[in-house]
Amino acid sequence: MKGKMEQSQRQRLIEEGKNLKEGLIALEEDLLKLNDKLQLEAQRIPNMTHPNVPIGGEDSSMTRKLVGSAPEFSFPVKDHLELGKELCLFDFDTAAEVSGSKFYYLKNDAVLLEMALVNWTLSEVMKRGFTPLTTPELVRSSVVEKCGFQPRGNNTQVYSIEDSDQCLIGTAEIPVGGLHMDSILAETLLPLKYVAFSHCFRTEAGAAGSATRGLYRVHQFSKVEMFIFCRPEESEHYHEELIKIEEDMFSSLGLHFKTLDMASEDLGAPAYRKFDVEAWMPGLERFGEISSASNCTDYQSRRLGIRYRPSEAPVASPKSSKGNLAPPLFVHTLNATACAVPRMIICLLENYQQEDGSILIPEPLRPFMGGRSVISRKL
């Protein structure tokens, strides 16, 4: 329409332009809706799976490692609830009145034990080069979704806040993942390794049964979590590093445990590969999960928008042309439980119980409990 032309021709062109414009608006709207629908469906596709992961359900999980052996007791073994009752360590009944079932107060030496576990774990992981963090425990629900959780589903594990788009976190993985959302990191910064202490809140909707008594399945607990952002080619290496840190820590506490390579049906959408550690719990007379280490490759980073800029190849003048900038790539993310306090308390109480009902404190924790070596009945 920029050229010269007769009035009638111009008029025709104006109409043609108008029709095209309206058609375009409608098409663009269709495109938006279609993209939304596409995203909704595509986001349900789980991460790919490591070739070594066993295919199948929980019975197919493979034991990678077995450490220690079940302690032998010359007296009847008590479970953590009974031990805790005698030593005045917990209160579940009043918590049920004040808050609801699966809530609890820790009392007396259990408080010291929680503090010791958290302090010791933080210091052990920091020694290995992880940056300590504490995180918000309320986050926007969109961040929860980007990490691969479902805040609004039926049987959701997530508590939502009334009149708000915020939720309570079920794990520090979420706010730590969010720490670098919508960012392009310099490659030289990687790997970024964080160890985060937070409280965690889970509805445990749909969970029932006797194995969920006491501290085994609760709505609120303290957890120390490890999180790594790294280059794609390094994620398998760091997955091995994370599981090794966990195994070292649990060994030094003298626990008997096995590390499992979780089968394909038990991975959870974000994980490419997942190692769970199950520790022997004499009172429950079985192994119980105390930690989980997942390699999420680029599943979370593609949703959280976390990329890195590979270092440029050396050239005479690095800033000479845009063409020399390598395009940003998605990082890989990994997360691993360093210490889930209630499960650890179960392990320590049940494994280290003495005949007189007192509990031996494992060596590494003693400096963090004022040098004490025993939890015993208050006189």
Place this chain on the structure above:
Amino acid sequence: MKMSCLKGTTISFSCLKLAFPSYPSSFQNLPFRRTIKPLSAALQTSPATSPSTTKAEDQVARSHWKAAIDFKWIKDNKEAVAANIRNRNSDADLELVLQLYDHFFNLQKEVERVRGERNAVANKMKGKMEQSQRQRLIEEGKNLKEGLIALEEDLLKLNDKLQLEAQRIPNMTHPNVPIGGEDSSMTRKLVGSAPEFSFPVKDHLELGKELCLFDFDTAAEVSGSKFYYLKNDAVLLEMALVNWTLSEVMKRGFTPLTTPELVRSSVVEKCGFQPRGNNTQVYSIEDSDQCLIGTAEIPVGGLHMDSILAETLLPLKYVAFSHCFRTEAGAAGSATRGLYRVHQFSKVEMFIFCRPEESEHYHEELIKIEEDMFSSLGLHFKTLDMASEDLGAPAYRKFDVEAWMPGLERFGEISSASNCTDYQSRRLGIRYRPSEAPVASPKSSKGNLAPPLFVHTLNATACAVPRMIICLLENYQQEDGSILIPEPLRPFMGGRSVISRKL
């Protein structure tokens, strides 16, 4: 109309009118008033509910808990209560409460009277009589019963209304508390002096930025404003503060606790907070009656709710570590930047349950513990006896500690110690059984058991972590931007004495 059949009974509108003297206009909306008309309908049918009241009101009324308020005492001391309400700038309506109480008292008597009449009729029916006489008695009994049901329902609703209004009456006030607003608060104690700096003083945000201690910006994206991540040495500082505080307070005989951070909203209310008000400080959980706690005072108070404790157990002293969540609705301004006002923080809280005659003693004990701890950290601070308008409904007396914050160039509140006397215990239902006087056989008769009395409760902040971090960073900053760690915290930071820039 059935009224004509109620010959011989006095249940009639004229009697009901006695229970309803002339009221101020605020009464026009009371649910029970609307039941007067349908009462006649009630006499004909037998509804359990009056159709004209709203369902929501019924539900709210029925599910609400009851505080053990001493109405007789309020009535006998109404001038003092009224003066107290004025001094505290409270919006409680004492006149309304007294009227509702009288009304309730009379209606209760009426209910008892009608019950008596119904029983009399029932007894009469046991004898021999003619068929027509029996028929009349049956009808009379039926009318009385229906009338009674309606009256009892009125009584319930009236009690709910009475409770609602009475619960708004604030606690009484210690005679030494200054009357007035925040300018009237009195300084009880002044410790230390403001440090002098030979270099320009930075605030905690700037110090934290240089030392990579916090992240507010990303937290605003992930969670919203007034959220933050602590990083690096700030994490160690938080852990050190909590560990040290717990150990200091435990040395003084307090039992350590960690608590649920989700509690039922009724427990929040019983402690004197308002989960559902406008500008509420309380986060509520969707599709649930649960809320996030703003302070461990709430779950610790709840620890002994609906209990009668043996006197020998008292005092019960707890020190509780928890995370706290506050909406900070209505709070704004520059003084709320950074860590000064945040939605989530760690806090160590002291709580005492004791006998009434001891609460003032323990209030002094709590403030002394706080002052000792803040002194040993080398802080410059003042302790204030808060004025009547700043007390908050539950507190009989409140001491606040404000510490000098060089970066803010003013004093900022770092703790608060309240004596709530029996305000919370009357709502939480916490009583104790005074030890019995020695008798030959203590269990010989029930008459020897002393009636249970309400405990007194006190609460005090041992350490509110973000405010303490501000104090430590700003007061102990060095010229090179590093922070000196006060002596008591060093063992809890692996022996380190300085927080400095990472190389």
